[in-house]
Amino acid sequence: MCPEPSPRPVRRRSDGAHPTDRRTTPRRGRTDLPRLAARRPPAAPGSGPAPPAPDDARTLSEEWIAGQRDSEAQTNRPLHIALVGLTLFAVLFVLLWSQRILPAALAVGGVFACAAIAAPVGFALVQSRQVIAQRLARAEERLAAEREERDRALRDRQRDHARRHTEWQAASRAYEAQPHWHGVTVPTGREAVVVVGGTDAGWSALLSTVGVSRLRGGGDLTVVDLTGRSVARELVRLARRCAVAPRRWVLPADLPRMTLGTNLDAGQRARVLSAVAAASGSAEDVDADETLLLRLLEVLGPGAGIAELIGGLRALCTPEGDAAEDDPALVRLTADQRARVRRRCADTPEVWELAWELERRLSPFETVGTRVDDGTYAQIKIISTDRAAGEVAARVYGTYTVAALSELLEDGPHEEPQRGAAERPRPRPERTRTVVVCGAESLPEGEVDQVLRAAADGGVEVVLMFRTPVPAALARFSDPACLPVVMRQRGGFADTVERAMASVPGVAGTGAAGLTVHRLTEVIGEAVGATVTEPDPDPEAEAEADDRFFASPHTESGAMIRNAASGIAPLDLVRHVRSATAWGRATTQAEEIDAPAEPGARAEGGSRPVGLDAGSLRRLPCTAVLVLGDDGPVLADANPGILGLSTATLATVEDSRATGHGADPVAGGAGRTLPPGRRTDPTRTRRTPPEPPSVGSAAASASSGSPDRAEVPDRVPPNLGPPPERLDWRG
DSSP states (O other): OOOOOOOSOOOOOTTSOOTTOTTTSOOTTOOOOOOEEEEOOOOOOOOOOOOOOOOOOOOOOHHHHHHHHHHHHHHHHHHHHHHHHHHHHHHHHHHHHHTTSSOHHHHHHHHHHHHHHHHHHHHHHHHHHHHHHHHHHHHHHHHHHHHHHHHHHHHHHHHHHHHHHHHHHHHHHHHHHSOSEEEEOOOTTOOEEEEEOOOHHHHHHHHHHHHHHHHHHTOEEEEEEOSSSOTTHHHHHHHHHTTBOOEEEEETTTGGGOOTTTTSOHHHHHHHHHHHHHHTSOSTTHHHHHHHHHHHHHHHOTTOOHHHHHHHHHHHTSOTTOOOTTOHHHHTSOHHHHHHHHHHHOOSTTHHHHHHHHHHHHGGGTTTTSSOOOOSOOSEEEEEEOTTSOHHHHHHHHHHHHHHHHHHHHHOOOOOOOSOGGGOOOOOTTOOEEEEEETGGGSOHHHHHHHHHHHHHHTOEEEEEESSOOHHHHGGGGOTTEEEEEOOOOTTHHHHHHHHHHTSHHHHTTTTTTOEEEHHHHHHHHHHGGGGTSOOSOHHHHHHHHHTTOSSSBOTTSOBOBSOOSOOOHHHHHHHHHHHSHHHHHHHHTGGGGOOOOTTOOOTTSEEEOOSSHHHHHTOOTTEEEEEETTEEEEEEOOGGGGGSTTBOSSOHHHHHHTTTTSOTTTTOOOOOOOTTOOOOTTSOOOOOOOSSOHHHHHHHHHHTOOOGGGSOSSOOOOOOOOOOOOOTTO
């Protein structure tokens, strides 16, 4: 993907947080589920500008000077000859006077005559020499002026080169620090995510990624795992490392500890139990079952447990005179209650057969809520089915769980049971709730529709994960309220998914142009594989391994392990992902695969293209995720360990472009200066400091909440560390 480099160094606040950290202030109108990582190739800054070379210096050549002097000599040669002749005549006059040949007066007159003639000739020679000297001086001055002009132009070019070279260096630093992995979020208007395909390892990664998002903001997460493969194991380890104790139920063993569905009204309970009966048999008598259960609750009271309901059904199948004192189901009802049940419900001859069949189907749920040990609030709740229960049991228990959740979602949040003032949970008015159903193909199609409607009405985020492309999943590909997501397909299911993907509006026109799988995605999938979901040969040793980090009710930092957290700092969360999850450890070991290449260099074998055909869907890495949005398919990675990479950010590509990350790094963008050997903060969005007042910079500053330049202090106060943890009055 095309990461957008941060043009200029970033100033942090005194508390260590980024002034425009979009992780802490997500965009309004967009859900935060799930946060996946999508990679694009980085934009290289190019090569730096070449330095300007000075021009050759121009001086007066000796040949030119000699030529000028030769020309002067040629011009003045007759004058020199005349001067020499006059000198000879003057000497001759003196010699003739000394020999008494000429009289003294005539000799003196001849000498003076020669001197009178020689004077203008000498003056002409002197004037010619001055002309030549002035000509040479003017030539020197002209060359000096030209040399000064060239030097000035050279200095201007050097200043321009220094400015452009500084910009290039900043762009190079930004290239090295720019994110390669961006976040992928659910678009506005999408109320649910439907995942089709995938392996146990891929689902484990996706669950951990969703858990990271919820732990970061302190939201609620409910996981219904119907696979029997422990796909939530890494999520549990991450939550415990974050000092949040998840509440876990494994059905059917933990049915007595689960209160789900027991605090509903009579109509809701009748609908849930009739849905369970229909899931374990035929759905033709669902209305008759619901009517019979409503009548039983009318007689026994809305608070009657499933064991009392089974006793009422048994009373309909027992003769009126039979006291049945040895029947544990009938013993729960008094003789008067049994009589009233027969009078109210035994109005048709076939009611005893309906009651017998309904009792047989509801008998596995007889102990629901009978031994509740803790009723306090839990931020993360995991309801899973036993590996040895089988597909039929997963369908029945899953139907009960999802149907009860649907009824709770329709009613909105209920007040949690309070066992004392010290255990009263703190109010969370802005809590984001998420429900993830793994193995939704086991559910009846009607229950899938019901949970989607209930979640849409209650503002709850839902992720439905289907192992196979059942009709209930494929029907959501064309639903504008659902975001279809495709993972690795098995066998002949890939052809069915390929045909369903072709009907998605955003995929039909774009195809798979530009989709590539990075080498890191393939390596991590192969390295982790099925180890995250394989059953541990020694469960007690695994529990001890998890508890070695929490030998006391407090963590190493002194924080108390509790059922909820208001939010976890991004850097702490990334550190926990890297150390507590198999995904984080494997990604840390293979981090050099994602190391950014030098500017202009191209890594060989770093990525491979991928298509949308059936063969490509079968060869997808286990953590690869095809998000089928309105703007076309996006290939993302569900691996939560990518958060620990120095090239990762949860900001989306659109967020980066909106904040100026998309500017051409060579055309004036400046980069963030990184100290040698220091990694970038992978949990913070790279942002530019405020620009001088202008339309573009004001819009970017207003959208991100960054302060104006006048509000930035000259000196940033020292980071004194985080404030002390808020007291938890729940004990």
